[in-house]
Amino acid sequence: xxxxxxxxAEAGGAAAPPEQQARLRSLLDKELQRGVHELTQxxxxxxxxxxxxxxxxxxxxxxxxxxVPAALxxxxxxxxxxxxxxxxxxxxxxxxxxxxxxxxxxLHDHLLLRAPAGDxxxxxxAFEENVARVDRLRTRAVLVPAALLSTATDLRPPIGxxxxxxxxxxLGGLGANPADPAAxxxxxxxxxxxLGAGEAPVRPHDxxxxxxxxxxxxxxxxxxxxxxxxxxxxxxxxxxxxxxNDRALAEDVGERLLKSGLxxxxxxxxxxxxxxxxRRAADIYALIDDGTVPNGLDV
Numbered sequence: 001x002x003x004x005x006x007x008x009a010e011a012g013g014a015a016a017p018p019e020q021q022a023r024l025r026s027l028l029d030k031e032l033q034r035g036v037h038e039l040t041q042x043x044x045x046x047x048x049x050x051x052x053x054x055x056x057x058x059x060x061x062x063x064x065x066x067x068v069p070a071a072l073x074x075x076x077x078x079x080x081x082x083x084x085x086x087x088x089x090x091x092x093x094x095x096x097x098x099x100x101x102x103x104x105x106x107l108h109d110h111l112l113l114r115a116p117a118g119d120x121x122x123x124x125x126a127f128e129e130n131v132a133r134v135d136r137l138r139t140r141a142v143l144v145p146a147a148l149l150s151t152a153t154d155l156r157p158p159i160g161x162x163x164x165x166x167x168x169x170x171l172g173g174l175g176a177n178p179a180d181p182a183a184x185x186x187x188x189x190x191x192x193x194x195l196g197a198g199e200a201p202v203r204p205h206d207x208x209x210x211x212x213x214x215x216x217x218x219x220x221x222x223x224x225x226x227x228x229x230x231x232x233x234x235x236x237x238x239x240x241x242x243x244x245n246d247r248a249l250a251e252d253v254g255e256r257l258l259k260s261g262l263x264x265x266x267x268x269x270x271x272x273x274x275x276x277x278x279r280r281a282a283d284i285y286a287l288i289d290d291g292t293v294p295n296g297l298d299v
Contacts, residue, residue, distance in 0.1 A: 002048050004031035005142065014055065014120070014143040021147045028053060028065070028148055032110045035067025039083040045138035052090055052127060052139065054120045055146040062098045062118035063149040064090050064127075070106035074159040076229045077278050081266070082137055084229065087111065088168040089130035089179035093141075095172030097122035102169050105155035112152040113165075130179045167226035170194045181273075184231050192224050207291055211299040214246060214253045219262065220288045222276050232266050232275035253299060260297035262287075 004027040011020040035050040044050055053065045066087050069078045079087065091102055091113060098118020105112050115123075124141035131139055158165040168178035174190055176183040184191060204216030218238050227233055239250040254274070257263040262280050266273045276284060283294035293299055 002031055002034065002051065004028055004051065008142060008144065014145055016145050018147070021145055024145070025148050025151075028144065029108055029110075032065060032067040032107075036069075036110075039067060039080070039086070043136045044082060050086065050137065050139040052086070052141050053144045053149060054123050054127070054141050055144050055149045056118075056120040057146040057150050060114065060146070060150055062094055062115040062120060062123060063146065063152065064094055064113045064123065065107045065149055065152075066090055066111045066113070068111045070104075070109055070111045072111050073104040073156070073163075073165070075278075076164050081229075082134065084164065085134045085179045085181075086131060086137065086139060087113075088164070088171075089134065089177070090127050090141075091165055091168035092130050092172035092176070092178035093123045093126035094118060095169055096126045096175075100169050100173055101157060102165060103155045104158055104165060105152045107149060107152045112149060112155070114152070114155050130177045134179055164226060164228060164231055166195065167191065167231055181232060184225055184227070185233055185237065188225055191226065195224065195226065204288065204291075209291075209299070210246070210249060211253055211256075212287075212291055212293065214242065214250050215257060215297070215299045216288055216291060217241070218250065218253065218257065219276070219284050222263075223284065223288065227274075228276045228278050228281075232273040235265075235272040235274050238274070256298050260294070262294070262297060 007027050008024060016024060031051050038044040038050050050067060055063045057063045068083050068087055071078045094113055094115040098115035103114045120143050124143060127141045170191055171178040171183050174187050176187055204213060204220050207213035207216055238254040239247045242250045258265055261277055262284055263274045264277045286292040
């Protein structure tokens with residue numbers, strides 16, 4: 001076990017007395033930093049599991065700290081997929097054991113999530129169930145005194161109407177596991193209803209150019225489902241909803257979107273998975289909203 005886990009157990013766990021908490025707070029910061037390093041490795045937590053900390057803060061709600069940068073609230077690209085899936089599992093656990101909406105802030109440099117209410121023990125169990133199938137990751141949830149997490153600052157909603165944290169929150173509210181990459185696909189209609197796909201001033205469906213119309217519809221659908229970064233979909237699903245000649249055109253346009261960099265590809269076992277490129281968000285929304293075709297896209 002880590003120095004933090006040992007010290008926490010010796011101090012009485014979540015019931016540790018106030019005189020122990022300054023030391024535990026310092027050790028927790030080091031433990032979260034160890035987790036940040038572990039999540040960059042090919043296999044994370046195999047020597048000692050990666051730790052997330054959860055606390056019942058009563059009037060402040062349910063708090064949880066994760067070993068990822070606090071900047072995730074604004075920029076999902078600050079983490080890779082495995083780190084994101086850990087966060088998604090934690091967000092879903094807070095919703096399942098408590099309530100929504102979630103807010104996010106900073107515990108020193110690390111991400112802290114807050115649910116308005118909830119049960120810390122249930123959240124820990126839900127987290128470990130959610131994260132169990134994440135590849136090459138071993139992790140644990142520990143219950144800590146509320147004072148260790150209640151110094152978090154700048155708690156606010158995630159920045160961006162379709163931030164992946166909002167997708168994770170919505171999936172948790174639907175009883176799904178946000179750390180399961182297939183969950184968003186399985187709950188597509190419900191997610192679109194909760195988050196809204198957005199309507200362009202000139203609807204993509206009405207675009208007179210066939211290839212541009214298909215490109216806009218594909219991007220609109222992926223954006224509505226929150227398919228950014230850690231949330232991806234099978235390339236073959238891009239042609240869903242298209243019929244006849246448009247189905248073949250959708251497959252071709254999907255390849256063009258990849259070539260242009262508006263979509264990025266994640267190899268998977270026996271499948272090609274794709275997702276929206278967050279660095280091209282402005283170009284993606286310009287194409288969805290008014291049909292402005294960015295440089296490099298041949299449609």
